[in-house]
Amino acid sequence: MNSAEIRQKFLDFFASKQHQIVPSAPIVVKDDPTLMFINSGMAPFKDYFLGNKPAPYKRIADTQKCLRVSGKHNDLEEVGYDTYHHTMFEMLGNWSFGDYFKKEALEWSWELLTEVYKLPKDRLYVSVFQGDASENLEMDQDAFNIWKTMIAEDRILMGNKKDNFWEMGDTGPCGPCSEIHVDLRTDEERVQVDGKSLVNNDHPQVVEIWNNVFMEFNRLADGSLVKLPAQHVDTGMGFERLCMAIQGKRSNYDTDVFQPLIQFVAKEAGVVYGENEKTDIAIRVISDHIRAIAFTIADGQLPSNNKAGYVIRRILRRAVRYGFTFLDFKKPFLYKLAAVLADQMETVFPELKQQLSFVQRVIEEEENAFLRTLENGLKRLDALEAKFKENNNTIDGKTAFELYDTFGFPLDLTALIAREKSLTVDEAGFGVEMEQQKNRSRNASASEQSDWVIVQPDVTTEFVGYDCNVSDSHIVRYRQVKTKTKSEYHIVLDRTPFYAESGGQVGDTGYLVSDSEQIEVLDTKKENDLILHIAAKLPQNIEAAFRSEIDFERRNYIRKNHSATHLLHAALRKVLGEHVQQKGSLVNEKVLRFDFSHFAKVEDAQIREIEHIVNERVRQSIPLEEQRNVPIAQAKEMGATALFGEKYGEYVRVIAFDREHSVELCGGTHVYNTGEIGYFKIVSESSVAAGVRRIEAVTAKIAEDFVQAQLDELHAVREVLNTQSNVSGAVQKLQDDNKALQKQLEQFELKQLSGLKDTLAQKVHQLNGVNLVAEQVEVSNADHLKKLAFDMRQVVDNLILVLAAEIDGKPQIAVMLSDNLVAEKNMNASQMVRELAKEIKGGGGGQPFYATAGGKDSSGLQAVPGKAVELVKSIING
Numbered sequence: 001m002n003s004a005e006i007r008q009k010f011l012d013f014f015a016s017k018q019h020q021i022v023p024s025a026p027i028v029v030k031d032d033p034t035l036m037f038i039n040s041g042m043a044p045f046k047d048y049f050l051g052n053k054p055a056p057y058k059r060i061a062d063t064q065k066c067l068r069v070s071g072k073h074n075d076l077e078e079v080g081y082d083t084y085h086h087t088m089f090e091m092l093g094n095w096s097f098g099d100y101f102k103k104e105a106l107e108w109s110w111e112l113l114t115e116v117y118k119l120p121k122d123r124l125y126v127s128v129f130q131g132d133a134s135e136n137l138e139m140d141q142d143a144f145n146i147w148k149t150m151i152a153e154d155r156i157l158m159g160n161k162k163d164n165f166w167e168m169g170d171t172g173p174c175g176p177c178s179e180i181h182v183d184l185r186t187d188e189e190r191v192q193v194d195g196k197s198l199v200n201n202d203h204p205q206v207v208e209i210w211n212n213v214f215m216e217f218n219r220l221a222d223g224s225l226v227k228l229p230a231q232h233v234d235t236g237m238g239f240e241r242l243c244m245a246i247q248g249k250r251s252n253y254d255t256d257v258f259q260p261l262i263q264f265v266a267k268e269a270g271v272v273y274g275e276n277e278k279t280d281i282a283i284r285v286i287s288d289h290i291r292a293i294a295f296t297i298a299d300g301q302l303p304s305n306n307k308a309g310y311v312i313r314r315i316l317r318r319a320v321r322y323g324f325t326f327l328d329f330k331k332p333f334l335y336k337l338a339a340v341l342a343d344q345m346e347t348v349f350p351e352l353k354q355q356l357s358f359v360q361r362v363i364e365e366e367e368n369a370f371l372r373t374l375e376n377g378l379k380r381l382d383a384l385e386a387k388f389k390e391n392n393n394t395i396d397g398k399t400a401f402e403l404y405d406t407f408g409f410p411l412d413l414t415a416l417i418a419r420e421k422s423l424t425v426d427e428a429g430f431g432v433e434m435e436q437q438k439n440r441s442r443n444a445s446a447s448e449q450s451d452w453v454i455v456q457p458d459v460t461t462e463f464v465g466y467d468c469n470v471s472d473s474h475i476v477r478y479r480q481v482k483t484k485t486k487s488e489y490h491i492v493l494d495r496t497p498f499y500a501e502s503g504g505q506v507g508d509t510g511y512l513v514s515d516s517e518q519i520e521v522l523d524t525k526k527e528n529d530l531i532l533h534i535a536a537k538l539p540q541n542i543e544a545a546f547r548s549e550i551d552f553e554r555r556n557y558i559r560k561n562h563s564a565t566h567l568l569h570a571a572l573r574k575v576l577g578e579h580v581q582q583k584g585s586l587v588n589e590k591v592l593r594f595d596f597s598h599f600a601k602v603e604d605a606q607i608r609e610i611e612h613i614v615n616e617r618v619r620q621s622i623p624l625e626e627q628r629n630v631p632i633a634q635a636k637e638m639g640a641t642a643l644f645g646e647k648y649g650e651y652v653r654v655i656a657f658d659r660e661h662s663v664e665l666c667g668g669t670h671v672y673n674t675g676e677i678g679y680f681k682i683v684s685e686s687s688v689a690a691g692v693r694r695i696e697a698v699t700a701k702i703a704e705d706f707v708q709a710q711l712d713e714l715h716a717v718r719e720v721l722n723t724q725s726n727v728s729g730a731v732q733k734l735q736d737d738n739k740a741l742q743k744q745l746e747q748f749e750l751k752q753l754s755g756l757k758d759t760l761a762q763k764v765h766q767l768n769g770v771n772l773v774a775e776q777v778e779v780s781n782a783d784h785l786k787k788l789a790f791d792m793r794q795v796v797d798n799l800i801l802v803l804a805a806e807i808d809g810k811p812q813i814a815v816m817l818s819d820n821l822v823a824e825k826n827m828n829a830s831q832m833v834r835e836l837a838k839e840i841k842g843g844g845g846g847q848p849f850y851a852t853a854g855g856k857d858s859s860g861l862q863a864v865p866g867k868a869v870e871l872v873k874s875i876i877n878g
């Protein structure tokens with residue numbers, strides 16, 4: 001059975017058990033501060049488990065793109081070294097939201113594995129939660145009893161809290177689980193060692209494939225467990241591991257999921273996979289990481305310097321480094337691999353193929369940048385080599401950490417290079433530096449969140465902000481969040497006009513007003529589907545009736561900017577082409593920012609055309625056509641394009657300004673008529689990343705002010721030039737005149753310099769056969785000082801020349817010696833200038849025959865000639 005069939009059979013099986021099959025959510029999480037990436041199949045459904053929102057179906061199944069590289073679930077260090085943990089993997093899952101429970105879940109998993117996939121029963125083990133006294137939890141007797149009807153009792157193993165109590169994160173839904181493990185060893189191996197003893201023991205051929213979690217609890221911030229309002233089933237099966245089991249392989253990498261990638265990398269590197277453990281690991285790392293990199297970029301996350309973007313950058317660098325060190329890839333190579341992956345995944349996750357050239361460009365650019373950094377880091381190591389040798393042949397912890405932190409060299413790479421140079425690394429010292437940095441960032445970002453205080457149970461929020469600016473509200477729940485610098489409250493209301501930051505649009509601000517008090521709402525944010533009103537303090541009377549009102553004037557500006565963003569998007573596609581994809585946006589009350597895929601600078605003429613199109617739409621006063629709860633298929637038929645990496649429900653909101661022109665899926669707030677935008681003006685165009693451009697623009701009064709400021713500037717220039725027409729001509733003429741004058745001045749100065757040279761040549765002191773000239777002179781720049789010195793050398797033999805001058809308000813000294821004095825008398829201009837520079841509180845240097853110095857104290861200049869005479873005398877006599 002190939003992997004595509006295996007995946008399809010899973011979905012078909014659960015469809016036959018009345019499960020709704022849904023598409024994978026994007027791998028990058030938005031609107032959830034507790035999670036950067038989807039790390040398990042259940043994460044997109046978190047709200048249903050927590051009861052924040054009703055599930056649309058009681059039964060769901062899917063294959064979900066997951067990434068385990070940060071937070072509670074982090075497998076990164078295993079990847080490549082073992083054969084069954086990946087960064088990005090597919091988790092096949094089936095869910096019951098308050099519907100079926102343990103019996104169905106376990107029976108179906110057994111049926112699927114043994115009857116559909118025909119895995120031999122004597123290779124399977126299952127585990128059951130043994131209970132935990134410290135949590136006051138009993139053994140999962142129900143699960144045990146159910147398994148007993150299907151599988152020999154000695155194949156049911158008891159598992160502890162670590163293995164058999166599943167938790168998504170430090171807080172949140174959790175519960176006992178029952179795992180299914182498979183033993184893929186040969187028959188001989190199985191006779192020698194009982195498989196039972198290898199379960200949950202990191203054996204590469206005895207691995208967990210499926211976990212059935214019975215969600216019963218919610219873990220609170222204080223560590224306690226409370227029962228969830230309903231019981232749910234959450235299962236997750238590693239697709240790649242399942243393929244290994246069904247295809248009878250000993251490694252996930254030997255299945256058809258990875259082989260195309262593995263073979264491609266091996267060929268590029270000119271090695272054979274399976275012959276050398278070192279290169280094999282590198283090939284596995286790369287074949288694994290490209291999946292994480294390509295899919296996250298396709299889901300809209302660009303590599304960057306912070307948060308999710310930084311995680312991706314680090315994974316990419318890890319892959320490049322393994323290629324660089326073990327496979328001798330000195331040029332970008334990962335981007336090529338993205339094409340292999342895109343072809344392979346086209347039918348399951350088409351988003352990669354659809355954006356392949358963009359994704360490849362981003363990857364290649366990152367690879368290039370990192371390869372340059374690697375090279376610089378290697379140079380730095382070379383430069384410090386002598387120092388390490390002196391330091392007992394050790395690279396000190398500080399340097400190793402600097403290489404890690406600024407050059408992206410992980411410790412093992414530094415150690416490897418060190419070994420080649422017969423050095424060692426102070427790993428303990430590195431650890432200390434690392435720990436210090438961790439503490440620094442922990443302290444900076446540490447925040448403490450209290451549990452929710454529920455004021456009204458089971459009430460969800462109604463958002464009325466599309467239609468109203470004010471509403472009657474009651475507080476449903478609240479919590480306190482403390483960081484080092486501040487304390488604030490998150491307040492959830494039963495009804496609210498406040499728009500929570502999302503889709504690039506900033507959150508509303510405003511007030512909650514009761515009869516007795518007024519609470520300022522500083523910002524509004526989303527946590528999954530909860531709307532959090534952020535306030536510095538809580539009302540005295542939590543249960544009061546509130547009037548919640550947004551800052552309408554501010555919202556008004558935001559609306560204009562948001563609608564203008566839609567018009568801009570449409571105009572960009574018209575002028576630049578249909579390849580333009582939204583890659584990010586920011587809409588606030590001052591400015592709108594739109595990032596989009598495009599491979600060249602947007603030319604001035606194109607900018608003008610784009611502005612013109614948008615302003616035409618503004619002048620046409622096109623009414624807003626807003627439709628809520630449109631089935632997604634119908635929305636797409638209307639011409640709305642879904643954004644990659646955006647999670648849409650089955651019903652969406654459609655915003656159109658003239659269906660021919662602009663139709664978008666959007667949850668933001670908009671003008672009722674494009675005329676309200678008033679005026680649209682682009683203020684900048686720039687590059688944000690490889691293949692991504694950014695336009696910033698303003699609207700309405702701010703656009704008017706912007707243009708007025710430009711005109712004011714022009715007006716001021718006119719005044720200065722004293723001209724009303726042809727300003728640029730007048731400026732050009734000024735510049736031409738200026739150039740001509742410069743030229744004249746230069747000629748004049750050169751003439752003067754030549755006169756100065758003649759004068760100096762008359763002022764020679766003869767001292768023991770040496771011709772000394774030491775004078776303070778007036779020259780207009782450093783070049784002239786140098787020219788004067790070199791000219792003097794042509795006309796005076798046995799010359800020691802010392803010139804002191806003030807240039808641009810700063811004192812300078814030049815010393816020039818004839819070559820024979822350097823060669824025969826061992827004189828040195830650098831040494832002399834350094835000595836003389838003391839007079840002007842400065843320093844300098846240069847070559848033995850010519851050196852210069854600058855200083856801070858011009859008042860010392862006049863003493864320099866006299867000092868020079870003494871100095872020369874002492875050298876000659878000396």
Ligand code: ATP
Pocket residue numbers: 040068075084085086087088089091166208209210211236237238239240241
């Ligand atoms: P393990 O102990 O092997 O790390 P887990 O307990 O972390 O697994 P779960 O969180 O229960 O796994 O996830 C459900 C299933 O997802 C596992 O049974 C396994 O098949 C698969 N899985 C988990 N982590 C990975 C990974 N890093 N790569 C591939 N598959 C994984």
Ligand code: MG
Pocket residue numbers: 075
């Ligand atoms: Mg794990």
